[in-house]
Amino acid sequence: MAAAAATTGRRVTASSSTLTIVVLAAVVASSSFPVIRGASSSSSSSCSSHTFSGKVYASCADLPRLGATLHYNYTAATHTVSVAFRAPGTSKSGWAAWGLNPSSAGGMVGTQAVVAFRHSNGSVVAYPTVLDSYAPSMAPAATGDLAFPVSGVAAEEEGEENGMVVYATVALPAGKGSKFTHVWQQGSAVVDDVPAAHPTTGDNVLSTATIDFSE
Numbered sequence: 001m002a003a004a005a006a007t008t009g010r011r012v013t014a015s016s017s018t019l020t021i022v023v024l025a026a027v028v029a030s031s032s033f034p035v036i037r038g039a040s041s042s043s044s045s046s047c048s049s050h051t052f053s054g055k056v057y058a059s060c061a062d063l064p065r066l067g068a069t070l071h072y073n074y075t076a077a078t079h080t081v082s083v084a085f086r087a088p089g090t091s092k093s094g095w096a097a098w099g100l101n102p103s104s105a106g107g108m109v110g111t112q113a114v115v116a117f118r119h120s121n122g123s124v125v126a127y128p129t130v131l132d133s134y135a136p137s138m139a140p141a142a143t144g145d146l147a148f149p150v151s152g153v154a155a156e157e158e159g160e161e162n163g164m165v166v167y168a169t170v171a172l173p174a175g176k177g178s179k180f181t182h183v184w185q186q187g188s189a190v191v192d193d194v195p196a197a198h199p200t201t202g203d204n205v206l207s208t209a210t211i212d213f214s215e
């Protein structure tokens with residue numbers, strides 16, 4: 001799997017830089033998660049009013065935590081979903097991440113995520129990583145480490161809105177349908193080109209839900 005595809009404009013491709021260990025606080029474990037219902041692009045939901053340059057998403061969801069939104073196109077024939085995760089509250093010195101957990105347990109551990117932040121060289125880096133524990137390395141994942149293919153990984157800042165948009169196309173795991181636990185997160189600081197730990201209270205430990213991409 002290529003970690004990123006070539007892009008134009010303000011969108012940037014994934015970095016191949018080696019990153020050091022990041023310790024993330026755990027998402028609170030729960031036996032059930034809120035169910036996210038997607039809205040069509042013609043609905044009155046707040047996420048449907050956002051537009052992307054050169055890209056149209058048929059569905060979107062206003063996520064219940066962190067003021068984030070998820071925009072997506074689900075293709076049943078290929079069992080893939082292309083997403084744009086918006087984290088408007090992400091500062092220029094912060095980071096944002098979104099991912100899917102294909103395991104039955106849900107939550108943070110087992111999630112395959114895409115992480116993005118501004119590197120000290122001025123570029124925005126984005127890459128897939130595997131959250132294999134409550135203290136994951138957050139290093140860019142090798143193709144063999146991924147539970148499902150991810151392509152088109154990229155990210156951009158939203159300028160005046162002081163936010164981050166993360167892009168990816170996910171080949172959904174076979175035999176698991178279109179309903180998954182997804183996890184999203186953001187932090188306010190990146191230290192020595194490593195995302196610092198996010199807060200361990202409030203929305204940051206509740207930012208997980210179930211989503212059915214076919215609805």
